[in-house]
Amino acid sequence: MNEALTSQNNLASPVWGILAEFSEASELLDGVTRLRERGYTSLEAYTPFPVEGLSERLQFPRSPMPWIVLAGGVIGGCSVYALEYWINLDVYPLNIGGRPLHSWPAFIPATFEGTVLFASLFAILGFILVCGLPRLHHPIFEIEAFKRASTNRFFLVIKSEDPCFEELSLRDSLRELGACGMWEVPHV
Amino acid sequence: MTTNAPNTQLVPADATHESVTAQVADIVFKRPVEKGWIVGFLVGLFLLNVLLTALGWLFFYGVGVWGINIPVGWGFAIVNFVWWIGIGHAGTLISAILLLLHQEWRTSINRFAEAMTLFAVACAGIFPLVHLGRPQFFYWLFPYPATTNMWPQFRSPLMWDVFAVSTYATVSLLFWYLGLIPDLATMRDRAKSRLVARTYGLFALGWRNSARHWMHYKTTYVMLAALATPLVVSVHTTVSWDFSVGIVSAWHSTVFPPYFVGGAIFCGFAMVLVLAIPLRRIYGLKDLITDKHLDNMAKVMLAAGMTVSYGYLMDASMAWYKNEPYDSYIYTNRFGGPYSAIYWGLIVCNCIVPQLLWFPCFRRQTLCLFGIALVINVGMWLERFVIISLSLHRDYLPSDWAMYYPTVWDWLLYLGTFGIFLTFMLLFLRVLPAISMMEVRELVHESQEQKREAANSR
Structure with a gap:
């Protein structure tokens, strides 16, 4: 053969x-x-x-995953904070007990969760992408x-x-x- | 010592890659199904029907079927929510934090602990939804462009909770799935029938165990663990903010976040033990989930229990030290009020009974450990009842004071969520590898290497 x-x-x-x-x-x-x-x-x-x-x-090139996850985290954190800012200052301002409209400490928890969520989604999707999956055959x-x-x-x-x-x-x-x-x- | 040579105790001395893989995969492939599984599944299905009945009646009639009233607007629904979500935290702790700390004993318990997290979060998620009163409008909680032009209010901890819990559920699922991919490929390769192989293969996404895949896998896995670690702390912290940001006297306290997280770990590890002890007995996994694993979990439980006890002590001493009538009345009411039996019950379950874990003989007696874990689960449920409902029933205005008596529908809904938990847990055991085969193979490899090195140096 x-x-x-x-x-x-x-x-x-x-x-x-x-x-x-x-x-x-x-x-x-x-x-x-x-x-x-x-x-x-x-x-x-x-x-x-x-x-x-x-x-x-x-001698594989280093995994690009850390950069992908970082990008996800930055995009997620910034967009959730921007969303909160836009909602609470622009489209739907609510006076809650006379607090400033831009009460940033109150915006942090959702920003943090958004950071983690997007970083994790980017991690999984990025992982599947860089591995060339799904490839069933x-x-x-x-x-x-x-x-x-x-x-x-x-x-x-x-x-x-x-x-x-x-x-x-x-x-x-x-x-x-x-x-x-x-x-x-x-x-x- | 424990970090240098743990492997010898964590996997049996004669284990090979093939033997450990077969042992785990056979739980799924073996026929016929164990009698214990069938009985458990029937019980689970029965409880699931209890849940559907309780939900059906609730949707038909409204939250008036529960025992809640004014001032006790937060009854069983919130107690059960906090209890279930706390249980979930142990899964993330085992899979993420112990991974970052290089604790190798996490290996054979992380998979089903993560599954436990998912199902516990699913159980928890039901309660705030049905507690809304109009659960069909749950999506109003999310920021989406609506024709009503209304948007959520981001200064409310309840809003933070929506973000925290939904993120937690999503990230736990992703983390669990990522860990499953290589094992799904193993199942695909070991399946006897073509249909089964194709089903596993589909979910394995065509994983080939290639060095390139492993390189990306390991980086991604560690990064997800690093993301899940602050997440798990943030979730129970946010849950505790639901209370501590409020002005209810017993809730408005900065000690809440740390001792809520401690309590979550405490209760979650107890639940992992409640699952692990029957699991290893029924499936004969004593050489994978060893006495050493149980021992370590018992120690973590003891440490978390001490944290929780410290929290109780600080909470009580602050109430006394502030010398403020509303605050000190909380403890007068807890110690001797109409619900004092529940308060003392929680002290016995959470502070006194876990002290037995100082003694190795109690940690090694699995039946004893199982009993202690059950007691802790009950104790942590009582704790949430005391914190939530007990704090509300006698608030600032004595004219408002009322008792809270749960109705049969409160109990049935709580009981019913065990149906979700049990059914999904048993289905998971039936179709997915309950122990991470790939990580156990890695552990076997490391122990073989160590043995070889020891032989060479001799």
């Missing part, structure tokens, strides 16, 4: 990537480090729980053994879009790194 894969033209590659299975998190971490050293860039790992140091070794789901990624197996994918992608040598190096299973992941 490997004859079909000798093509060096990555765009025409019939596979989406090579999936390798490891039984230990430490083996996966070592494997990622070694493959990065050899110049592979299109790597992705799949683990049943967040493994310490994995995203650093894969993905090439990796074609591999039956991949189901173990949510229980006790650690997987590594080298995508065929990687400029260093060359299946035969890759299979050798993955075996050398201790992979206990390997699959070709087809395009879907």
Whole structure:
């Protein structure tokens, strides 16, 4: 079956990537480090729980989530305060016991709740967005053994879009790194 | 010591990623369903019908079916609202504050404690709505452009409460769902039938356990915890402002916010124990929800109970120290008035009985702990009754004084909310993983690493 894969033209590659299975998190971490050293860039790992140091070794850019949450908080806090100001000073001024119309300390609780609400909504929606979810169909789901990624197996994918992608040598190096299973992941 | 080597006690020594995952997932996948679950569900459905009856009659007849009067306009509805929402706070405390404090023992209790929060807030939310008298106009509370040109009044604590409780319900749901996503993917991958797998898969949004997803997940989860922490404190503070901003003599006190929050934690942890003890017995989860977990929760409960007791003491001593007749009469009335039995009942339940938790033997006897937790739940309900209804029944004008007697509809509505709580809690146990599998796997991994390091250094 490997004859079909000798093509060096990555765009025409019939596979989406090579999936390798490891039984230990430490083996996966070592494997990622070694493959990065050899110049592979299109790597992705799949683990049943967040493994310490994995995203650093894969050299992912930092998560933009803190900025998204900050933006949500600022937008939420400012808009709720502005809403209160507009309502109580402009459209519906009420004289409550002669208190000033702009009684700002009384506006703080709702402002705080608005900050938290918008920051949380931005957090969840931003998280779903930056993860590229919802995506119910993905090439990796074609591999039956991949189901173990949510229980006790650690997987590594080298995508065929990687400029260093060359299946035969890759299979050798993955075996050398201790992979206990390997699959070709087809395009879907 | 407890922070350095807690793992050995929190997961069994021979646990593997597979064994802990299977143990939790099997609660859902196992057939047939336990008899205890079916009995509980039938009871829940019965209580749910009690709730529907109580609500139906209330909507038909109006709030006159309750025992409220003038001056006691705030009766069971508000007492139950504060009680339920306080229970919810323990879930957020366990999932958010203990996460930020790196308390690993939160791991196997956070999921169902968060579910408890959601259902308790749902129960709580019913009461202020039906207490409105015209519940069909509840949406007038929200600032929206109306043809009446009327807008809410943001200087009122009741308005703050609307924002606080609705935000709390939303954020608790989001936080809970975020934590569920990886576990829903696990359920998807373990499901035997295609339909079940697709249903879980739909809610898992196509989660792939990829390193990139985990990176975003962890950042988002910690940030949501950091947002939920001040939120949970703000919610019960706002609830206490409903009272302390008012001019009712017994309410107008700055001690309210801290001791309301303390009371919420106290009562909430008691409720977590009331749920956790039968849960681990029925489903045989003693190696995931260990004695160590129960012990820690009992200690938190003891600390919160002491905070609450301190609050009672300060409240009483301030009333005496102010030397102001209306304020000191509150305590004359509490100690010896017509409701004094309720006041002393709360002192026994909230201040005296929890002192047993100083002794390890009471913390380790689960049946005993269960009993103490129940007593605390009752005590905290009595506390809210004393603070709310008792403070109103003898106000500034003796000509206004009246007694408050709850009617059967007050009781049935209160009882009925247990129907929501029980039914939804049991449905949750049936369809969702009650323990965070992904976090327990992480804990197993850490304990294996520690063992390996210990073996290497030897």
